[in-house]
Amino acid sequence: MAKKKNGVNKSLEIREYYSANPKAKPLEVVAAMKEKGIDVNAQFVSTVKSNAKKKKTVRRSAPAATASKKAAPAKKPGRKPGRKPAAAKTAGGEVSFDSLIKAKQLIEEMGGVDNARTALSAYEQLVG
Incomplete structure (x- = not known):
């Protein structure tokens, strides 16, 4: 200094x-x-x-947590911050991140969402 x-x-x-x-x-x-x-x-x-x-200027922060409120869950060890897990579940709880990537690849191969839907409907009729 x-x-x-x-x-x-x-x-x-x-x-x-x-x-x-x-x-x-x-x-x-x-x-x-x-x-x-x-x-x-x-x-x-x-x-x-x-x-x-x-x-x-006074910065307003969130009110202090009281003892009756639940504490935030501890972070899971071993995972790097900022990275998404390979098999993250969506709000529906059924689709993984990897599945979404594969669906995107299928849509691109089929030439769009409408063509992919048509192919999936045809597949569903064959299997189902």
Whole structure:
């Protein structure tokens, strides 16, 4: 971390000036700091003011979990984050991810969804 040249915390001085003069423009702050012997530019003043505003805003987070609510289930070990399992089940609980990939390949080979449906209907009549 860089050492301060004159031991003055410029950001603190700027924040204090803005607390006393909330409607001051950056150039006014630069002039006031120059009178104190602090060398700053308008861009630095604007950055300090912006960062001070960010710290004042309160971010609302989710309410804390109570003891009566269930805790989140533990993650299964051995699986890399972000990867889908090879046989993930859909909402219906019957179709795996691999099956969907194969269905997509069939649709592409048949020349579209309608042709694949027609072929599946014909297959169903033969088997069923």
